[in-house]
Amino acid sequence: MLSCVYGYKASYPHDPLVGVMEIATEEMAEAALPANFYVNIIPWLKYVPSWFPGAGWKRKANEWRANKDRAFNEPFDWTKSQIAANLAAPSIVNNLLAKMANKEMRSQGNIEEEEDVIRWVAGTLLPAGSDTTVSSMSTFILAMILHPEIQTRVQKELDAVIGDRLPELEDRESLPYFEAVLKEIMRWRPVGPTGIPHVCSKDDTYKGFRIPKGAIIIPNIWAMSHDEAVYPNPQDFNPDRFLDLELPSAPVFGFGRRECSGSHFAQSNLFILASTLLCVFNVVATPGKPAPQAKTNTSSLITYPLPFDSTLVPRSESRRRLIQEWLEI
Structure with a gap:
């Protein structure tokens, strides 16, 4: 995937960039499971300061956010440096940045904004x-x-x-x-x-059950598959x-x-x-x-x-x- 998205080929098992991506991916997967953190069930906990006793989850979230930013920024910046040196291998990011660099793309808006979109799409x-x-x-x-x-x-x-x-x-x-x-x-x-949790965008009713706007919907794919x-x-x-x-x-x-x-x-x-x-x-x-x-x-x-x-x-x-x-x- 690193090669496909960024044109980066890991040359040995403990490649540092692979390590960055592995850590961030594991943390994002754990954070995305709603039951792992009480704040997903008791929303007002988000207002508790990180120094407060029992708010270790908030300090963990800040650490994980920093790791996520590294995972999104480092491979993207590496690809940009390869393009600047005329050494870039074919990749999704290379292709999108090349399209952005042409006159048509420049006329459509701010180049930094376009880069940011590509950065986050690639990181996802x-x-x-x-x-x-x-x-x-x-x-x-x-x-x-x-x-x-x-x-x-x-x-x-x-x-x-x-x-x-x-x-x-x-x-x-x-x-x-x-x-x-x-x-x-x-x-x-x-x-x-459990699928990917989604939020209901408006009040709805399904088979007699009311689903209010803002409710988190978790599809039980395990049950459907079994x-x-x-x-x-x-x-x-x-x-x-x-x-x-x-x-x-x-x-x-x-x-x-x-x-x-x-x-x-x-x-x-x-x-x-x-x-x-x-x-x-x-x-x-x-x-x-x-x-x-x-x-x-x-x-x-x-x-x-x-x-x-x-x-x-x-x-x-x-x-x-x-x-x-x-x-x-």
Whole structure:
């Protein structure tokens, strides 16, 4: 995502900019869960000064805001410096800044204001697209370890369709079982089980229930994704259910005008990552380590499986070389 949004390629595991983004993303996800802070339930608490006993949440909020500002500013400023040095790689920010720099954009308003919009749009894209992908891929790896027979079935389909190359997006239509697996991943352990909280813009009534203006609406996506009337035995990981083309996908990307605008990107990203993983590797539990469990954390807007150990074993020497060559491009 850093490469896509900013043209920044992390060169090693503990890249400092990656660390900045990870910290801010984790904090924003935790802050977005209304039940984590009493001020979301008792609004007048926002007037309590930060030095007041018991107001540690306010000091934490100030610290998290500073981390969020770093995450929005540092990669954006880095891309601007790359553009100034004529070294910038293609990216969303590079493209938007280039459009802003032309005469038409200059005539439409203040350039600093336009830059600020781009800064915040880019900063919003990154946590929305990176943390969710990590969550889905972690669940995918967990499911493949817990269900090796499903992993084998997916690999047989991939081998039959793709052969000795890496997957491409054009392969999706030819991989119905793998598509069913990805749908089941998103249903079985939805990335955002409570969805994104929204505020009701005006008084409304739904099925006899009055929803006042200003009320916080929290969609229970977990319950919808585990509705036995729609998905029998919902706690079971069963991709076969989605081979029935009439079965609706779980509503994990939201609803209506507020549906996730990056849903197609997220699904494509998950497809490429997961299919490449199983084309090249066998995913197994790490010998001598505790067996993974199908449990998730519940303290953040975005959920992850509880920490577990896994090992990637190359399926063959030729496939190991294949991924190595791709990484060196």
